Amino acid sequence: MLHATGLEIVLPAGLDTDVLGTFTGEVRREGKPLDVCLQKVRLGMAATGLPLGLANEGSFGPHPFVPFLPSNLEIMAFIDDERGFSIHEMLFSEKTNYAQREICAVEELEDWLESVRFPSHGLIVRPKSEQPGIRVEKGIVTTDRLRAAVERAISCSEEATALVETDMRAHFNPTRMRLIRRLAFKLARRLATPCPSCTAPGWGMTSQSTGLPCEECETPTEMILSEIFTCTTCAHREERPRFDGLREAPAGRCPCCNP
Numbered sequence: 130m131l132h133a134t135g136l137e138i139v140l141p142a143g144l145d146t147d148v149l150g151t152f153t154g155e156v157r158r159e160g161k162p163l164d165v166c167l168q169k170v171r172l173g174m175a176a177t178g179l180p181l182g183l184a185n186e187g188s189f190g191p192h193p194f195v196p197f198l199p200s201n202l203e204i205m206a207f208i209d210d211e212r213g214f215s216i217h218e219m220l221f222s223e224k225t226n227y228a229q230r231e232i233c234a235v236e237e238l239e240d241w242l243e244s245v246r247f248p249s250h251g252l253i254v255r256p257k258s259e260q261p262g263i264r265v266e267k268g269i270v271t272t273d274r275l276r277a278a279v280e281r282a283i284s285c286s287e288e289a290t291a292l293v294e295t296d297m298r299a300h301f302n303p304t305r306m307r308l309i310r311r312l313a314f315k316l317a318r319r320l321a322t323p324c325p326s327c328t329a330p331g332w333g334m335t336s337q338s339t340g341l342p343c344e345e346c347e348t349p350t351e352m353i354l355s356e357i358f359t360c361t362t363c364a365h366r367e368e369r370p371r372f373d374g375l376r377e378a379p380a381g382r383c384p385c386c387n388p
């Protein structure tokens with residue numbers, strides 16, 4: 130961030146973003162990830178008293194096209210109250226260790242532990258239970274602690290079952306941290322890009338339009354046709370052809386040729 134923008138990052142001391150919800154579900158996260166992210170930026174700005182703010186929000190779930198494949202969406206938002214604009218960038222990745230297991234004995238985890246990259250990546254353990262206020266153990270990165278947590282969880286569960294899941298908080302998840310790092314560079318580049326008309330910071334792509342014509346019959350498809358670039362401040366706007374240079378959609382994606 131520093132190099133590209135000349136900005137310096139100030140961490141608000143003791144800011145509790147868990148009020149906006151937690152991954153482990155003690156506090157439900159309400160609203161869309163972008164709204165939560167913007168709320169987080171505002172929390173930071175209120176805590177530091179600064180007119181500029183930055184925050185990140187990650188979400189995990191099934192891949193939109195391949196339901197059994199887990200995926201990670203990261204959003205990073207920036208608000209500038211001095212100039213009166215906000216921008217955000219997103220990155221989507223299938224590279225995630227996001228996973229859950231239900232077990233009755235710690236031995237059942239064997240192969241799974243390798244697949245979720247334990248112990249370089251942390252785990253969370255809790256009893257399978259309907260009771261509210263049950264103890265959740267987070268940030269587990271040693272075999273001893275994992276074994277103790279699983280045994281305790283099984284003994285507290287009415288079904289003698291422990292729920293084990295990956296800890297997706299960035300400081301326990303190097304895979305996620307790498308994605309956030311890439312996203313930070315993407316946002317910094319965007320902030321450092323001036324509007325070609327008025328030179329305001331943050332010029333970049335803000336939407337895409339669909340309608341790439343079919344290669345056989347030229348019917349507009351759902352595929353992306355162009356990218357819309359807009360300014361954060363003035364009305365300047367540019368529509369550019371899609372980034373990969375594709376001019377026609379395969380007939381297989383056409384609503385007429387392949388309904």
Ligand SMILES: [Zn+2]
Pocket residue numbers: 324325326327328329360361362363364365
């Ligand atoms: Zn402009």
Ligand SMILES: [Zn+2]
Pocket residue numbers: 343344345346347348380383384385386387
């Ligand atoms: Zn067609």
